[in-house]
Amino acid sequence: xxxxxxxxxxxxxxxxxxxxxxxxxxxxxxxxxxxxxxxxxxxxxxxxxxxxxxxxxxxxxxxxxxxxxxxxxxxxxxxxxxxxxxxxxxxxxxxxxxxxxxxxxxxxxxxxxxxxxxxxxxxxxxxxxxxxxxxxxxxxxxxxxxxxxxxxxxxxxxxxxxxxxxxxxxxxxxxxxxxxxxxxxxxxxxxxxxxxxxxxxxxxxxxxxxxxxxxxxxxxxxxxxxxxxxxxxxxxxxxxxxxxxxxxxxxxxxxxxxxxxxxxxxxxxxxxxxxxxxxxxxxxxxxxxxxxxxxxxxxxxxxxxxxxxxxxxxxxxxxxx
Amino acid sequence: xxxxxxxxxxxxxxxxxxxxxxxxxxxxxxxxxxxxxxxxxxxxxxxxxxxxxxxxxxxxxxxxxxxxxxxxxxxxxxxxxxxxxxxxxxxxxxxxxxxxxxxxxxxxxxxxxxxxxxxxxxxxxxxxxxxxxxxxxxxxxxxxxxxxxxxxxxxxxxxxxxxxxxxxxxxxxxxxxxxxxxxxxxxxxxxxxxxxxxxxxxxxxxxxxxxxxxxxxxxxxxxxxxxxxxxxxxxxxxxxxxxxxxxxxxxxxxxxxxxxxxxxxxxxxxxxxxxxxxxxxxxxxxxxxxxxxxxxxxxxxxxxxxxxxxxxxxxxxxxxxxxxxxxxxxxxxxxxxxxxxxxxxxxxxxxxxxxxxxxxxxxxxxxxxxxxxxxxxxxxxxxxxxxxxxxxxxxxxxxxxxxxxxxxxxxxxxxxxxxxxxxxxxxxxxxxxxxxxx
Numbered sequence: 139x140x141x142x143x144x145x146x147x148x149x150x151x152x153x154x155x156x157x158x159x160x161x162x163x164x165x166x167x168x169x170x171x172x173x174x175x176x177x178x179x180x181x182x183x184x185x186x187x188x189x190x191x192x193x194x195x196x197x198x199x200x201x202x203x204x205x206x207x208x209x210x211x212x213x214x215x216x217x218x219x220x221x222x223x224x225x226x227x228x229x230x231x232x233x234x235x236x237x238x239x240x241x242x243x244x245x246x247x248x249x250x251x252x253x254x255x256x257x258x259x260x261x262x263x264x265x266x267x268x269x270x271x272x273x274x275x276x277x278x279x280x281x282x283x284x285x286x287x288x289x290x291x292x293x294x295x296x297x298x299x300x301x302x303x304x305x306x307x308x309x310x311x312x313x314x315x316x317x318x319x320x321x322x323x324x325x326x327x328x329x330x331x332x333x334x335x336x337x338x339x340x341x342x343x344x345x346x347x348x349x350x351x352x353x354x355x356x357x358x359x360x361x362x363x364x365x366x367x368x369x370x371x372x373x374x375x376x377x378x379x380x381x382x383x384x385x386x387x388x389x390x391x392x393x394x395x396x397x398x399x400x401x402x403x404x405x406x407x408x409x410x411x412x413x414x415x416x417x418x419x420x421x422x423x424x425x426x427x428x429x430x431x432x433x434x435x436x437x438x439x440x441x442x443x444x445x446x447x448x449x450x451x452x453x454x455x456x457x458x459x
Numbered sequence: 460x461x462x463x464x465x466x467x468x469x470x471x472x473x474x475x476x477x478x479x480x481x482x483x484x485x486x487x488x489x490x491x492x493x494x495x496x497x498x499x500x501x502x503x504x505x506x507x508x509x510x511x512x513x514x515x516x517x518x519x520x521x522x523x524x525x526x527x528x529x530x531x532x533x534x535x536x537x538x539x540x541x542x543x544x545x546x547x548x549x550x551x552x553x554x555x556x557x558x559x560x561x562x563x564x565x566x567x568x569x570x571x572x573x574x575x576x577x578x579x580x581x582x583x584x585x586x587x588x589x590x591x592x593x594x595x596x597x598x599x600x601x602x603x604x605x606x607x608x609x610x611x612x613x614x615x616x617x618x619x620x621x622x623x624x625x626x627x628x629x630x631x632x633x634x635x636x637x638x639x640x641x642x643x644x645x646x647x648x649x650x651x652x653x654x655x656x657x658x659x660x661x662x663x664x665x666x667x668x669x670x671x672x673x674x675x676x677x678x679x680x681x682x683x684x685x686x687x688x689x690x691x692x693x694x695x696x697x698x699x700x701x702x703x704x705x706x707x708x709x710x711x712x713x714x715x716x717x718x719x720x721x722x723x724x725x726x727x728x729x730x731x732x733x734x735x736x737x738x739x740x741x742x743x744x745x746x747x748x749x750x751x752x753x754x755x756x757x758x759x760x761x762x763x764x765x766x767x768x769x770x771x772x773x774x775x776x777x778x779x780x781x782x783x784x785x786x787x788x789x790x791x792x793x794x795x796x797x798x799x800x801x802x803x804x805x806x807x808x809x810x811x812x813x814x815x816x817x818x819x820x821x822x823x824x825x826x827x828x829x830x831x832x833x834x835x836x837x838x839x840x841x842x843x844x845x846x847x848x849x850x851x852x853x854x855x856x857x858x859x860x861x862x863x864x865x866x867x868x869x870x871x872x873x874x875x876x877x878x879x880x881x882x883x884x885x886x887x888x889x890x891x892x893x894x895x896x897x
Contacts, residue, residue: 201893204549205571205855216893226896292713293721315715315870403655403869404715412896418542420858420897421549429896 191434198428204421217428226412227429231436234408237321238389241328242382248329249336249381256337257344275334283398286327290314317405324395324406332388336381343377344370383444387437409433498792500528500799502557503544505782506535510816511559518802526795528557537561537657541858548573548787555787556796557803560605562596562783563851563861566678569599570855575786575793577603585804592779592848593821599853600679604785606797607821608804609812611780612844613665613735614837615764621647621732622762632775634768635666635700638733642709649704650722650734653714655869660851660861661778662735663868666697668776668849669769675852675860682856682891687884694880696769698868702879705871715870727753735766737780738841742817763837765844776849781821819845862897863887 161169198217202210221227252271259267274282288294290313301307313319347370355365371378393410400406402415413433417426504511515528531554533540541564547555548568560568568574582603586594593610597603615633622629625641642649652658664674670693676686688694704710710717711725719736726734727744734740744761747753766777784803786796802808809820810828819841820826826842835841852860867883868874889895 205545205567205573207549207571220894221896224896292716293724310712312712312716401655416896419538419862421542421545425893425896 194427194430194434197423198425198431200424202422202424204423210424213424217425218432220425221428221432226407227409227432229405230407230409230412233321233406234390234392234410237325237328237392237408238386241325241332241389242385244325244329245333245336245385246378246382248333250340252333252337253340253344256341271337272334274331275338277331279331279394280398282331283327283395286323286330286395287314287399290323314400315404320400320404320406324392324399327395327399328389328392332385336385339377339381339384340374343374343381346377347373379444379448383441386440386444390437390440391433409436497522497524497527498795500526500556500792500796501554502528502530502799503533503555503559504530505533505537505540505559505561507818508816510812510818513815514803514808514812517808518799521802522799526792526799528799533559537564538858541567544568545573548789551789552787553789553791556790556792557800558785558787559608559782560785562779562781563853563857565597565605565783565785566599566853567855567857568785569604573788574604575788575790575796577606577786578794578797581606581797581801585801588806588822588824590821590823590842590845592845592850593781596779596781596850596853597783605783606785606800606804608782608784609809609818610821610845610848611737611819612841612848613661613737613766613778613780614840614844615767616650616726616734616736616740617762617764618726618731618733619760619762621645629762629764632765632768634771636771638767639700639703639709642732643707645732646730647732648711648725648728648730649709649732650726650736651704651710651714651871652718652722652735653701653705653710653869653871654716654718654721655865656718657861657865658718659869660864661780663697663701663864664849664851665735665766665776665778666700666769667691667693669766669773670696671770671773673852674864675854678852678854680854682893685854685856685860685888685891687860687887689880689884691880693769694884695876698874698876698879700769701868701871702874702876705874710871715872727757733767735778738819738835738837739817741835741837763840765840765847774847776847777844779845779848779850781818821845856891859890859897860887863890866897 199212199214200210201213201216256264256268256271277285290297292298292310292312292314295313297313298307298309298311302309311319313323351369351373352365355369360368391410392408393414396402396406396408396411397414402408402411409429410433413426413429416422416429420426502511502515512530515530519526519528533543540559540561544555544558544560545564545568549571565574585606586597586603589597589607590610592612593607594603596610597605597607615638617629617638619629621641624645625637627633627637627641638649641647652662667674667688672688672691672693674688676688677684680686705714708714711730713721713725717725719739722734722736723740723743725731726736726740727747744753744758748755748758766775768775784800786793786800790796804822806820806822806825809822809825810831812818813820813825814830814834817835819835819838820831823842823846825831826838831838851857854860863883863886867879867886873879886895890897
């Protein structure tokens with residue numbers, strides 16, 4: 139039997155209570171004030187996010203090249219038809235999904251281990267440890283991408299000489315000449331850089347597990363693994379799912395590492411890079427906007443799957459249990 | 460002031476009002492008209508060793524107060540420079556007075572009218588002695604649309620010891636087949652650029668042009684009517700050369716990611732033999748020797764010649780690069796901009812720029828200057844190479860053509876002479892018709 143405090147049940151109770159309460163004048167005034175305070179930020183948000191999204195959707199219906207403004211013409215959904223029937227798009231989607239799944243799974247396992255280390259560490263070293271673990275996350279992605287690129291580069295890298303005892307690695311290993319070797323470095327860099335983020339989210343989740351529950355499990359003779367499986371993980375479900383959702387969305391939009399290390403060459407192109415190359419490189423605003431809209435739809439789909447199918451409770455991270 | 464307000468509070472309020480007015484005045488003054496003085500011309504430059512900034516200062520001084528040139532730095536690679544300039548030009552940016560432009564991207568900017576026309580008198584005065592290849596790169600639809608500034612070309616660099624061991628007579632032209640055989644026999648590496656980058660198009664274009672064919676046979680056509688010359692004997696021969704070097708490992712293990720700088724490093728190493736590359740190799744190698752990173756004997760072992768022939772007996776058409784100067788059509792001062800350009804591209808300044816920054820002049824008479832001959836002993840080879848060089852396809856769709864080639868010809872080991880030229884041709888044609896993604 140798992141031991142959870144039922145955040146959803148509590149949320150339902152809270153909603154039912156809210157329905158019964160008749161709002162007082164003061165409460166109504168506070169709500170109005172809330173809207174007045176949040177309103178400007180909300181409007182600015184709409185301007186800087188909704189407007190470009192709508193503009194991209196509109197542009198995607200046109201044949202529009204920046205250097206041929208006079209040839210602009212409405213073509214309906216033709217751009218989408220071109221993209222969805224092109225292997226370049228599906229290869230890009232496949233690579234993006236592969237990077238997303240592999241990096242999120244590995245980061246989740248490593249992040250959880252780091253979160254456990256941080257939570258169990260002695261108080262005297264806890265601050266130092268957390269800082270050390272957070273260093274990669276504090277580095278700008280482009281800088282970290284260059285660092286990893288130069289580490290593995292056949293001309294300037296040291297990895298080939300350090301690891302030449304590993305079968306398959308030698309002085310002449312060109313990591314960025316093949317799909318799988320390139321993807322390995324790209325994913326390793328991504329994992330190194332963002333595991334601290336997941337570990338922080340999971341550490342917050344760990345802190346929300348009531349000590350009484352683990353104490354009770356110990357008293358009942360539960361092993362470490364049983365405590366983890368029956369007490370800690372079920373009570374951390376909300377934090378884990380939020381971490382997975384945030385990282386999955388982030389990983390799906392991967393750009394910097396691929397751009398710096400391979401530029402999308404040799405089967406490493408991801409969707410963000412395809413959108414960039416089409417809009418910015420080719421100056422095909424219509425086609426590029428259509429790729430961006432499809433990328434946006436994919437992101438929405440991930441959110442939908444996470445929230446509706448996996449029941450991620452975004453409000454539950456504060457430990458509503 | 461209200462009667463019930465205490466005097467101290469009133470003073471504070473007055474003080475706050477004065478401070479606010481002063482602050483507003485300071486802020487607004489920043490938005491006011493520009494400071495007095497000569498008109499400012501903005502020159503968007505590609506990164507170099509400070510030569511263009513120095514020329515801007517020099518021409519500002521020479522202008523005697525008619526104008527002042529300020530430089531603004533563009534991104535480091537040519538593609539990113541094109542992206543930024545195209546976006547600014549399309550948006551009607553009025554600050555684009557002078558632009559340093561890479562020749563292949565000029566038609567794309569000239570076709571929609573983004574470039575201000577070159578006045579006939581300026582054209583006459585600035586192109587009288589311009590080398591043929593450099594002049595071709597400044598034209599669009601038989602009209603001069605930019606002014607040639609400096610011209611670049613690839614020459615054949617070789618290690619004298621390797622050429623001697625191969626029994627090659629380097630006083631004349633050699634062919635790709637000869638240098639491939641020499642590298643193979645001596646287990647050396649050939650310095651070519653096999654990365655999926657612009658350098659791959661440079662190589663393929665030179666191979667095809669050296670057979671007397673063109674990648675794009677009707678460069679002025681609209682996107683859906685562009686015809687490609689890749690499916691030809693020249694395309695097949697080019698694919699054979701690239702494929703042989705790639706499949707036999709003659710380019711070294713780094714070939715699939717190797718651009719110009721990496722080729723130079725390989726050439727300087729123990730397995731260096733022959734290399735096609737730009738003249739920057741010479742000052743860079745000398746600097747390496749001066750810094751103690753390279754053996755001094757390396758300099759003695761390096762020779763140079765004109766780009767290898769694809770077909771024996773047919774003069775090669777070496778790659779052409781460089782920078783031309785254009786004026787944005789929305790510039791507020793096009794006349795002054797062309798006046799400044801005349802100053803920048805003067806023979807004297809081109810000599811100065813070559814000597815200080817290593818970028819060869821587009822003016823043929825500049826090569827007679829003793830300071831150039833002293834510092835660049837291969838200057839005559841460069842002039843000869845520039846004279847027989849051929850530009851990359853001069854089409855407004857160059858980006859699509861170039862990227863299509865890069866995607867199909869890199870890595871070199873994946874090139875198949877039977878299928879690659881046709882596949883590339885079909886792919887680019889479909890992309891240009893809007894039927895495929897690139």
